[in-house]
Every structure is written in structure tokens, then in C-alpha cells.
Amino acid sequence: MKKKVTKVPKFKDFKTTRATSSALEKILYKQIPILDHGFIRVIDYMGTDQSIVQAARVSYGEGTKKLREDRGLIRYLLSHWHTTPFEMCEIKFHIKLPIFVARQWIRHRTANVNEYSARYSVLDKEFYVPEMDQLGSQSTTNKQGRSNTLDKKFAKQAQDLIQKNSEQLYDDYQNLLNGKLLNNDEYVEGEGLARELARTTLPLNYYTQWYWKVDLHNLMHFLRLRADSHAQYEIQIYAEKMVEILKKWVPLTYEAFEDYRSDSFQLSKEAMKIVKDKLANKKIKKSNYKLSPRELRELEIKFNIKLS
Numbered sequence: 001m002k003k004k005v006t007k008v009p010k011f012k013d014f015k016t017t018r019a020t021s022s023a024l025e026k027i028l029y030k031q032i033p034i035l036d037h038g039f040i041r042v043i044d045y046m047g048t049d050q051s052i053v054q055a056a057r058v059s060y061g062e063g064t065k066k067l068r069e070d071r072g073l074i075r076y077l078l079s080h081w082h083t084t085p086f087e088m089c090e091i092k093f094h095i096k097l098p099i100f101v102a103r104q105w106i107r108h109r110t111a112n113v114n115e116y117s118a119r120y121s122v123l124d125k126e127f128y129v130p131e132m133d134q135l136g137s138q139s140t141t142n143k144q145g146r147s148n149t150l151d152k153k154f155a156k157q158a159q160d161l162i163q164k165n166s167e168q169l170y171d172d173y174q175n176l177l178n179g180k181l182l183n184n185d186e187y188v189e190g191e192g193l194a195r196e197l198a199r200t201t202l203p204l205n206y207y208t209q210w211y212w213k214v215d216l217h218n219l220m221h222f223l224r225l226r227a228d229s230h231a232q233y234e235i236q237i238y239a240e241k242m243v244e245i246l247k248k249w250v251p252l253t254y255e256a257f258e259d260y261r262s263d264s265f266q267l268s269k270e271a272m273k274i275v276k277d278k279l280a281n282k283k284i285k286k287s288n289y290k291l292s293p294r295e296l297r298e299l300e301i302k303f304n305i306k307l308s
């Protein structure tokens with residue numbers, strides 16, 4: 001009798017009973033370009049809005065009629081910091097990003113990372129050069145930020161310098177790897193330096209790549225901080241693309257995230273007092289409230305009010 005061979009199912013023949021997002025399926029594996037050489041692409045994911053609702057119902061049971069409505073339940077969970085149902089969903093990205101962006105990114109410890117090894121492989125000649133309109137001066141109000149775009153002529157020179165240095169340092173990297181060093185206009189040949197040390201000549205604008213897997217709760221924490229206008233432009237632009245992905249993946253959670261996290265503002269007890277007094281048409285005197293000048297300024301900006 002002929003031995004039966006198990007047929008490997010083709011992916012398209014495969015029907016799954018798992019929760020899937022058709023909008024996210026459409027962009028799986030597709031590169032979304034970012035900056036001059038970077039990209040982001042979704043490799044895999046687990047769960048959808050329904051998985052959050054399903055997990056929450058384990059703790060709430062069927063609940064009230066109101067709670068049974070998915071959108072209402074998700075908004076309730078997010079606004080009351082009942083965060084564990086969001087941890088039931090996960091997403092895995094492949095990201096190509098400049099090393100200085102990766103340094104900020106890696107501070108988010110609640111993800112799983114696997115990075116390209118420059119000990120094992122040679123880095124490509126790919127480095128980030130900011131566009132002219134990104135070449136801003138040092139901000140005087142925010143020590144960590146940039147301000148107005150530099151004068152055009154100076155910006156061009158700065159851009160050229162970044163380009164030239166990055167190229168020069170890549171040549172040095174290659175020469176170290178190949179054991180070919182310039183000494184008084186003459187090449188001295190020797191054994192190539194190990195990749196793990198030769199890479200130390202490269203600057204922070206060189207690109208690295210990694211796989212980054214995170215659950216939805218921690219992804220939203222990352223996006224809350226990095227899609228914010230205070231984050232550095234070069235990480236912000238990645239986070240903004242990820243917010244678009246979030247919208248495709250879990251639209252109800254995305255809506256609640258926008259409302260309760262990214263577009264919201266936390267009021268302290270003292271700030272609440274000011275808001276309440278203002279609504280009651282009471283006279284506001286800044287010195288009567290225990291808020292720092294910075295806190296008062298932020299409150300004025302957020303509510304578009306002037307406090308005396």
C-alpha cells in the first residue's frame with residue numbers, strides 16, 4: 001500500500017478560527033518607508049479588539065447591558081487603567097532605524113528585541129542625513145529640543161558635513177575590516193580588524209535593524225510617549241506610522257487611546273481646583289494654588305486661558 005504523504009496546506013487554503021484583522025492582514029510584511037533608509041513592517045500579530053473584550057469578560061462575566069457593548073467596554077477599561085486585557089494582544093515589527101533612534105527606543109524595556117549583529121555581519125553603508133527643514137537650531141525653551149530651521153546656507157553646509165563625515169568613516173570601517181590603513185599617503189596592509197571592533201568607528205546615524213515584539217498595553221505606552229510632540233522628530237515619525245497601524249489593527253482601542261491617552265491631559269488636584277474655581281466664575285490668583293510656574297503655564301496653554 002502506498003504511504004500517505006501529508007500535504008502541506010497552502011497559506012491561502014488555510015482557514016483560521018483565530019481572531020484576525022483584515023486591515024492588518026493587508027499590510028503584513030509590507031515595508032512602510034521612514035526617514036531616508038528606514039522602514040517599519042508588521043511581521044505578525046495576535047488578537048484584535050475582540051480578544052480584549054473576550055479577556056475582559058472573563059473578569060466581568062456578561063455584565064450589564066452597557067458593558068456588553070464592545071466599544072463602551074474598551075473605553076471603560078482604558079479610562080479606568082484596567083490594562084491587563086490589552087496585554088492579550090501582541091504585535092511583532094521589523095524595524096530599520098538609525099542607531100541614535102534605537103538608543104531612545106531600547107529604553108522601553110517591556111518589549112522583546114532581536115537586533116542585527118554587527119559582530120557577526122558587516123553593516124551596510126546606510127546612514128541618516130536630516131532633510132534641510134529638519135536642521136533646526138538648539139531650542140532655548142526646551143533643552144532637549146530643536147527650534148527654528150537654520151539659515152539655508154548654513155543648513156546646507158551642516159548637511160554636507162554630516163554626509164561627508166559619514167562616508168569618510170564608512171571608508172575607515174572598510175579599511176579596518178580589510179586591513180588596509182593609510183599612513184603618510186601610503187597604504188599599509190595587515191590583518192583585518194574584527195568586525196566587533198571595526199564598527200566602533202561608525203557614527204550614531206548609521207542604520208541598524210531589529211525585530212520588536214510588544215503587547216498592546218506596552219505599545220500604547222510607547223506611542224503615548226514617542227508619538228508626542230515632545231519626542232525627537234526622528235523617533236516621533238516612526239511612532240506616528242505605528243499609530244496608523246494601531247488604527248488598522250484595533251480600531252476601537254485606537255479610538256479610546258486617542259481620547260484617553262494621546263489627546264488627553266492629566267490634571268493634578270491643585271489644577272482641578274483652578275478649573276473648578278474658574279467654572280464657578282471665582283477670581284483666580286495664581287499664588288493661591290500650589291502649582292509651579294511651569295505647571296501654571298501648561299494649564300494656561302491646554303485650556304487657552306490667562307491666569308492672573
Ligand SMILES: Cc1cc2nc3c(=O)[nH]c(=O)nc-3n(C[C@H](O)[C@H](O)[C@H](O)COP(=O)(O)OP(=O)(O)OC[C@H]3O[C@@H](n4cnc5c(N)ncnc54)[C@H](O)[C@@H]3O)c2cc1C
Pocket residue numbers: 107108109110111144218221225226230231232
Ligand atoms: C521626551 C522624553 C525625554 C527623555 N529624556 C531622557 C533623558 O534625558 N535621559 C534618560 O535617561 N531617559 C530619557 N527618557 C527616557 C524615559 O526616562 C524612559 O526611560 C522611557 O521613556 C521608557 O519609559 P518607561 O520606563 O515607562 O517604559 P518601559 O521600559 O516600557 O516600562 C513601562 C512601564 O513598566 C514599568 N517598569 C518597567 N521596568 C521597570 C523596572 N525595572 N522597575 C519598575 N518599573 C518598571 C514602569 O511602570 C514603566 O513605566 C526620555 C523619554 C522621553 C519620552
